[in-house]
Amino acid sequence: MKAHVYVTLKTSVLDPQGQTIQNALRKIGYDMVEGVRQGKYFVVNLSSGLSSNAARAQIEKIARDVLTNPVIEEFTYRIEE
Protein backbone atom coordinates (compact mmCIF):
# COMPACT_ATOMS: atom_id res chain seq x y z
CA MET A 1 0.00 0.00 0.00
CA LYS A 2 1.33 3.40 -0.96
CA ALA A 3 0.66 6.79 0.61
CA HIS A 4 1.42 10.11 -1.05
CA VAL A 5 1.97 13.00 1.33
CA TYR A 6 2.12 16.59 0.09
CA VAL A 7 3.60 19.16 2.46
CA THR A 8 3.23 22.85 1.66
CA LEU A 9 3.99 26.08 3.44
CA LYS A 10 0.89 27.69 4.95
CA THR A 11 -0.40 30.39 2.63
CA SER A 12 0.48 33.05 5.20
CA VAL A 13 4.16 32.02 5.10
CA LEU A 14 6.47 33.61 2.55
CA ASP A 15 8.08 31.23 0.08
CA PRO A 16 11.31 32.82 -1.21
CA GLN A 17 12.28 29.64 -3.07
CA GLY A 18 9.02 29.60 -5.01
CA GLN A 19 9.37 33.33 -5.63
CA THR A 20 12.84 32.81 -7.07
CA ILE A 21 11.55 30.13 -9.42
CA GLN A 22 8.72 32.41 -10.52
CA ASN A 23 11.17 35.25 -11.22
CA ALA A 24 13.43 32.92 -13.19
CA LEU A 25 10.49 31.62 -15.23
CA ARG A 26 9.32 35.13 -16.08
CA LYS A 27 12.84 36.12 -17.04
CA ILE A 28 13.04 33.34 -19.60
CA GLY A 29 9.69 34.20 -21.08
CA TYR A 30 7.03 32.30 -19.16
CA ASP A 31 4.82 35.37 -18.64
CA MET A 32 1.73 33.31 -17.92
CA VAL A 33 3.16 32.15 -14.58
CA GLU A 34 1.51 34.15 -11.81
CA GLY A 35 2.91 32.36 -8.82
CA VAL A 36 4.97 29.37 -7.72
CA ARG A 37 4.97 27.71 -4.31
CA GLN A 38 7.38 24.92 -3.52
CA GLY A 39 6.58 22.07 -1.19
CA LYS A 40 7.72 18.57 -0.38
CA TYR A 41 6.36 15.29 -1.61
CA PHE A 42 6.76 11.94 0.11
CA VAL A 43 5.88 8.48 -1.11
CA VAL A 44 5.53 6.13 1.86
CA ASN A 45 5.26 2.40 1.29
CA LEU A 46 3.26 0.64 3.97
CA SER A 47 3.09 -3.08 4.67
CA SER A 48 0.21 -4.56 2.74
CA GLY A 49 -1.32 -6.15 5.85
CA LEU A 50 -2.73 -2.80 7.07
CA SER A 51 -6.40 -2.02 6.72
CA SER A 52 -7.30 1.15 4.87
CA ASN A 53 -8.41 2.83 8.08
CA ALA A 54 -5.26 1.88 9.96
CA ALA A 55 -3.13 3.13 7.08
CA ARG A 56 -4.98 6.41 7.08
CA ALA A 57 -4.48 6.83 10.84
CA GLN A 58 -0.79 5.96 10.67
CA ILE A 59 -0.09 8.27 7.75
CA GLU A 60 -1.84 11.17 9.44
CA LYS A 61 0.25 10.62 12.54
CA ILE A 62 3.50 10.29 10.56
CA ALA A 63 2.74 13.37 8.48
CA ARG A 64 1.82 15.44 11.53
CA ASP A 65 4.65 14.28 13.80
CA VAL A 66 7.57 13.77 11.43
CA LEU A 67 7.10 15.12 7.92
CA THR A 68 5.54 18.50 8.71
CA ASN A 69 6.59 21.47 10.80
CA PRO A 70 3.12 22.44 12.07
CA VAL A 71 4.18 26.02 12.78
CA ILE A 72 4.68 26.90 9.13
CA GLU A 73 3.53 23.89 7.10
CA GLU A 74 0.41 21.91 6.40
CA PHE A 75 -0.14 18.62 4.61
CA THR A 76 -2.58 16.65 2.55
CA TYR A 77 -2.28 12.99 1.66
CA ARG A 78 -3.69 10.32 -0.56
CA ILE A 79 -3.69 6.55 -0.04
CA GLU A 80 -3.24 4.36 -3.08
CA GLU A 81 -4.55 0.85 -2.44
Add this chain to the structure above:
Amino acid sequence: MKAHVYVTLKTSVLDPQGQTIQNALRKIGYDMVEGVRQGKYFVVNLSSGLSSNAARAQIEKIARDVLTNPVIEEFTYRIEE
Protein backbone atom coordinates in the same frame (compact mmCIF):
# COMPACT_ATOMS: atom_id res chain seq x y z
CA MET B 1 -5.66 27.97 -13.26
CA LYS B 2 -3.43 25.90 -11.02
CA ALA B 3 -0.93 23.22 -11.93
CA HIS B 4 0.51 20.71 -9.48
CA VAL B 5 3.89 19.28 -10.44
CA TYR B 6 5.38 16.30 -8.61
CA VAL B 7 9.10 15.68 -9.10
CA THR B 8 10.59 12.40 -7.89
CA LEU B 9 13.94 10.71 -8.18
CA LYS B 10 13.96 7.97 -10.79
CA THR B 11 13.49 4.60 -9.13
CA SER B 12 17.03 3.59 -10.09
CA VAL B 13 18.47 6.53 -8.14
CA LEU B 14 19.30 6.12 -4.45
CA ASP B 15 17.40 8.41 -2.09
CA PRO B 16 19.45 8.80 1.11
CA GLN B 17 17.08 11.45 2.47
CA GLY B 18 14.08 9.14 2.13
CA GLN B 19 16.13 6.30 3.61
CA THR B 20 16.98 8.45 6.63
CA ILE B 21 13.32 9.28 7.18
CA GLN B 22 12.42 5.60 6.94
CA ASN B 23 15.10 4.68 9.50
CA ALA B 24 13.90 7.42 11.84
CA LEU B 25 10.29 6.24 11.52
CA ARG B 26 11.20 2.63 12.27
CA LYS B 27 13.27 3.73 15.25
CA ILE B 28 10.27 5.47 16.80
CA GLY B 29 8.00 2.50 16.26
CA TYR B 30 6.46 2.82 12.81
CA ASP B 31 7.31 -0.74 11.79
CA MET B 32 4.73 -0.80 9.02
CA VAL B 33 6.78 1.66 6.94
CA GLU B 34 8.58 -0.30 4.23
CA GLY B 35 10.04 2.57 2.27
CA VAL B 36 10.09 6.34 1.94
CA ARG B 37 11.05 8.37 -1.13
CA GLN B 38 11.24 12.13 -0.97
CA GLY B 39 10.44 14.38 -3.89
CA LYS B 40 9.50 17.95 -4.63
CA TYR B 41 6.08 19.43 -5.12
CA PHE B 42 5.31 22.68 -6.97
CA VAL B 43 2.08 24.59 -7.24
CA VAL B 44 2.19 26.84 -10.29
CA ASN B 45 -0.50 29.47 -10.79
CA LEU B 46 -1.15 30.24 -14.44
CA SER B 47 -3.05 33.18 -15.88
CA SER B 48 -6.67 32.22 -16.29
CA GLY B 49 -6.69 33.21 -19.97
CA LEU B 50 -4.84 30.05 -21.01
CA SER B 51 -6.70 27.20 -22.66
CA SER B 52 -6.39 23.81 -21.02
CA ASN B 53 -4.22 22.52 -23.85
CA ALA B 54 -1.91 25.54 -23.76
CA ALA B 55 -1.59 25.20 -19.98
CA ARG B 56 -0.71 21.54 -20.36
CA ALA B 57 1.97 22.31 -22.97
CA GLN B 58 3.48 25.13 -20.92
CA ILE B 59 3.58 23.13 -17.70
CA GLU B 60 5.23 20.18 -19.43
CA LYS B 61 7.88 22.52 -20.82
CA ILE B 62 8.43 24.26 -17.48
CA ALA B 63 8.62 20.96 -15.60
CA ARG B 64 11.04 19.46 -18.10
CA ASP B 65 13.28 22.51 -18.54
CA VAL B 66 13.29 24.13 -15.12
CA LEU B 67 11.83 22.05 -12.31
CA THR B 68 13.38 18.68 -13.10
CA ASN B 69 16.92 17.42 -13.54
CA PRO B 70 16.22 14.88 -16.29
CA VAL B 71 19.34 12.86 -15.52
CA ILE B 72 18.06 11.70 -12.14
CA GLU B 73 14.48 12.93 -11.80
CA GLU B 74 11.13 12.49 -13.47
CA PHE B 75 7.86 14.34 -13.04
CA THR B 76 4.12 14.01 -13.21
CA TYR B 77 1.63 16.85 -13.13
CA ARG B 78 -2.03 17.63 -12.73
CA ILE B 79 -3.93 20.69 -13.95
CA GLU B 80 -6.69 22.01 -11.72
CA GLU B 81 -9.15 24.13 -13.71
